[in-house]
Amino acid sequence: MPSIAYFGPRGTFSEQAARVHAGADDTLEPMRTVPAALAAVRAGEADLACVPVENSVEGAVSATMDALAVDEPLVAVAEVVLPVRFSVLVRPNLTADRVRTVASHPHALAQVQGWLAANLPDAAQTAANSTAAAAVGVLDGSWDAAVTAPVAATHYPLDVLATGIADVEGAVTRFLLLRHPGTLPGPTGSDRTSIVVTAAAERTGVLAELLTELALRGINLSRIESRPLKGRLGQYRFYLDFDGHVHEQRVGDALAALHRRCQHVRFLGSYPRAEPSPTSTAAAAGNTDADYAAAGEWLAAVRNGTGG
Numbered sequence: 001m002p003s004i005a006y007f008g009p010r011g012t013f014s015e016q017a018a019r020v021h022a023g024a025d026d027t028l029e030p031m032r033t034v035p036a037a038l039a040a041v042r043a044g045e046a047d048l049a050c051v052p053v054e055n056s057v058e059g060a061v062s063a064t065m066d067a068l069a070v071d072e073p074l075v076a077v078a079e080v081v082l083p084v085r086f087s088v089l090v091r092p093n094l095t096a097d098r099v100r101t102v103a104s105h106p107h108a109l110a111q112v113q114g115w116l117a118a119n120l121p122d123a124a125q126t127a128a129n130s131t132a133a134a135a136v137g138v139l140d141g142s143w144d145a146a147v148t149a150p151v152a153a154t155h156y157p158l159d160v161l162a163t164g165i166a167d168v169e170g171a172v173t174r175f176l177l178l179r180h181p182g183t184l185p186g187p188t189g190s191d192r193t194s195i196v197v198t199a200a201a202e203r204t205g206v207l208a209e210l211l212t213e214l215a216l217r218g219i220n221l222s223r224i225e226s227r228p229l230k231g232r233l234g235q236y237r238f239y240l241d242f243d244g245h246v247h248e249q250r251v252g253d254a255l256a257a258l259h260r261r262c263q264h265v266r267f268l269g270s271y272p273r274a275e276p277s278p279t280s281t282a283a284a285a286g287n288t289d290a291d292y293a294a295a296g297e298w299l300a301a302v303r304n305g306t307g308g
């Protein structure tokens with residue numbers, strides 16, 4: 001019976017994402033922070049961790065980015081993309097005109113600024129650990145209102161002041177399900193690979209070199225983020241997401257090239273894309289596994305004097 005540790009408490013979007021992935025027998029364990037969810041997997045207390053990684057409005061979830069780059073490596077085996085529409089929960093019988101404080105996860109507050117300005121203009125905003133932590137804070141009297149995932153209303157005895165709120169139509173959040181490295185999910189033809197690299201900051205053009213290794217092999221970069229290395233300004237980790245699976249020749253070849261050129265490469269997984277998109281451009285550019293095999297045979301023949 002696999003267990004999934006998720007960024008909690010109960011009623012977060014991360015719980016909703018975990019439920020998309022979970023089987024009927026899986027157990028779900030809420031954890032207080034993203035690092036705590038990852039630590040539960042590292043400690044063998046959970047099989048998988050479900051954490052938010054990026055949002056189409058606010059961008060990267062930095063707590064997740066930082067936690068994935070340090071400590072024992074974990075690999076993503078699946079991603080879940082959820083549409084984000086928020087609910088506003090208040091203590092029972094509290095009307096909108098009496099709401100003085102509203103709390104939520106910073107990514108949630110950022111996505112409902114328009115609604116708050118129009119509907120709760122005088123309410124002071126406070127950052128909470130997560131959307132559901134804000135609901136718990138309303139229950140214990142810390143705040144009047146919380147901006148939450150819809151599912152939070154089923155977990156906490158609070159009134160629903162509003163539902164379906166989103167300043168940006170179509171906004172989505174992407175979550176990763178991570179576990180100990182082991183047998184990877186096989187290639188599906190529509191996969192994504194994630195890595196974190198550190199490269200010598202003082203080498204001119206180093207980032208262009210790394211991206212060129214991908215481009216030359218017909219690999220489409222779908223995301224690049226940087227995070228500071230913390231100790232000193234000017235040194236960064238780069239997080240790259242690109243199409244393809246490490247078991248495909250062009251991807252393996254590119255990863256090996258990055259390993260040669262970088263100080264450090266951490267593999268964060270090859271997993272099916274939530275929104276399928278066949279990586280067909282690789283074929284046109286002569287970058288399929290068959291192209292690699294044919295080129296390898298030709299080279300072997302040149303080297304052993306039987307062809308050319």
Ligand SMILES: O=C(O)C(=O)Cc1ccccc1
Nearest residue numbers: 012013014105107108130131
């Ligand atoms: O706090 C939550 O519910 C999360 O899972 C993080 C989050 C916050 C805002 C939008 C999507 C996910």
